[in-house]
Amino acid sequence: MYAKAGEYDRIQFSIIATPSASVTFSLTLGTIIGGGVASITPVGNGWYRCSFSLPAGVTTVQVRFSAEDSTALDNKGNGTSGIYVWGAQFERVTYQTVPSAYNRTVASAYHGPRFDFDPVTLAPDGLLIEEQRVNLAFRSQDFTDAAWIPARATSTADVTTSPDGTTNADRITADGTSGNHNISQNVTYTAAAHTISVYAKKDTNDFMQLRFATAAIADGTGFANFDLNAGTVGTIGAGLSAASITPAGNGWYRCTISGTTLAGATNFAIYIVTNASATSAQSNTLATSIFLYGAQLEVGSFSTSFIPTGSAQATRIADNVSMTGTNFSSWYNQSEGTFVASYINPIVGPNRFPAVYAARIQANNSSQNTNEVFLATSSSQSLIRISNVDQASNSFTGAYTPGTIRTVATTYKVNDFAVASNGVLSGGTDVSGNVPTTLNMLNIGFNTSSDVLNSHIRSISYYPVRWANAQLPSLTI
Numbered sequence: 001m002y003a004k005a006g007e008y009d010r011i012q013f014s015i016i017a018t019p020s021a022s023v024t025f026s027l028t029l030g031t032i033i034g035g036g037v038a039s040i041t042p043v044g045n046g047w048y049r050c051s052f053s054l055p056a057g058v059t060t061v062q063v064r065f066s067a068e069d070s071t072a073l074d075n076k077g078n079g080t081s082g083i084y085v086w087g088a089q090f091e092r093v094t095y096q097t098v099p100s101a102y103n104r105t106v107a108s109a110y111h112g113p114r115f116d117f118d119p120v121t122l123a124p125d126g127l128l129i130e131e132q133r134v135n136l137a138f139r140s141q142d143f144t145d146a147a148w149i150p151a152r153a154t155s156t157a158d159v160t161t162s163p164d165g166t167t168n169a170d171r172i173t174a175d176g177t178s179g180n181h182n183i184s185q186n187v188t189y190t191a192a193a194h195t196i197s198v199y200a201k202k203d204t205n206d207f208m209q210l211r212f213a214t215a216a217i218a219d220g221t222g223f224a225n226f227d228l229n230a231g232t233v234g235t236i237g238a239g240l241s242a243a244s245i246t247p248a249g250n251g252w253y254r255c256t257i258s259g260t261t262l263a264g265a266t267n268f269a270i271y272i273v274t275n276a277s278a279t280s281a282q283s284n285t286l287a288t289s290i291f292l293y294g295a296q297l298e299v300g301s302f303s304t305s306f307i308p309t310g311s312a313q314a315t316r317i318a319d320n321v322s323m324t325g326t327n328f329s330s331w332y333n334q335s336e337g338t339f340v341a342s343y344i345n346p347i348v349g350p351n352r353f354p355a356v357y358a359a360r361i362q363a364n365n366s367s368q369n370t371n372e373v374f375l376a377t378s379s380s381q382s383l384i385r386i387s388n389v390d391q392a393s394n395s396f397t398g399a400y401t402p403g404t405i406r407t408v409a410t411t412y413k414v415n416d417f418a419v420a421s422n423g424v425l426s427g428g429t430d431v432s433g434n435v436p437t438t439l440n441m442l443n444i445g446f447n448t449s450s451d452v453l454n455s456h457i458r459s460i461s462y463y464p465v466r467w468a469n470a471q472l473p474s475l476t477i
Contacts, residue, residue, distance in 0.1 A: 007081030129445030176287035205288035234276025391433035396426035420472035
């Protein structure tokens with residue numbers, strides 16, 4: 001929050017519920033008087049930006065203020081004295097200890113762009129673009145909550161560092177008695193593709209099983225086993241469409257299973273098992289444990305980034321990234337130009353993955369004028385449309401390999417179009433077609449809410465000239 005001294009001098013951010021914490025600032029001295037992890041930065045004319053890093057689990061924060069000589073920052077005041085405040089911001093962070101640039105909000109929250117890094121190598125992946133999803137699992141980070149039903153197992157909260165860098169991962173321990181050892185959560189499925197995911201790490205046991213309840217999958221074998229030591233997938237039940245294990249750093253793996261469920265009330269479960277070939281109904285006498293963090297159940301045939309939940313399901317809206325107005329018109333050449341886009345091929349997803357949409361507009365008759373690049377597992381293309389009529393179409397060739405980097409260069413000019421991909425001039429050229437001349441927007445990684453990249457845009461470059469065909473491959477290496 002930005003704050004400035006008025007008749008009063010001090011401001012305090014105070015957590016009034018468990019866990020309790022507070023920090024106090026002097027708005028005349030520009031100092032932190034006492035409290036937790038905080039910062040105060042002068043911004044001119046007596047104003048300061050004051051910030052406080054809150055611990056996990058906070059539900060309510062108060063802003064209190066008082067005179068310099070007041071011993072209590074919750075006093076009644078005198079009815080006329082106060083301080084000046086502006087620009088409040090609340091943001092979820094991982095390692096960050098200072099606030100991000102201020103973003104004004106009106107009627108809803110603002111969610112900024114998500115720039116990702118590989119959790120193991122820390123190499124930049126780029127801008128993450130994902131469709132809207134809902135985490136249907138309650139208490140996704142607290143496996144000790146009553147939402148999770150234990151069977152011959154116990155849960156211990158906050159025992160080790162999770163993938164988000166804080167000590168909020170739980171231990172799940174089998175109790176040593178004979179039978180299945182698991183925790184589960186009751187849910188109501190629709191007749192649709194669903195994906196379960198959880199971050200898991202070996203403790204005294206190496207093996208874990210994710211499982212749809214028997215009644216949720218038509219053939220009743222919707223499970224997969226995971227080796228948390230080797231980082232591999234073991235036996236997969238016939239009812240699944242996919243299962244995967246992905247390193248998340250520091251011994252953590254994100255384990256996922258996907259399958260088409262039947263409609264009805266049932267559950268999903270996380271088991272401790274003896275090996276990677278365990279059946280879906282394994283009985284054992286284990287007294288060992290694993291670490292868990294970040295459970296997610298979502299409608300869809302693949303997992304998306306983790307959506308934390310509390311006592312209710314949570315929704316992450318689709319990433320809608322665009323450039324409009326002079327931010328676009330100041331650099332885009334309507335008559336000729338060259339785009340270069342680098343992105344990571346999505347793991348799975350719908351049949352069509354937009355990579356770059358250059359200036360998409362709608363005509364009065366709802367026709368489209370576009371200059372675009374899109375990718376799919378087949379027939380990836382650069383495409384020019386005017387009033388929804390194709391003017392030029394060039395496919396770019398090369399095997400579609402999920403998770404790998406693809407760089408595409410596409411160039412346009414009346415009766416002169418070409419595309420290159422990963423160092424090769426692909427799909428020939430197109431020497432017949434017009435270009436739209438009224439484009440006014442750049443959409444990045446999406447077309448509609450159901451037509452989203454679901455992966456990372458690494459970079460976008462633009463040249464306001466039509467590069468020669470012989471030069472295009474060099475732009476994509």
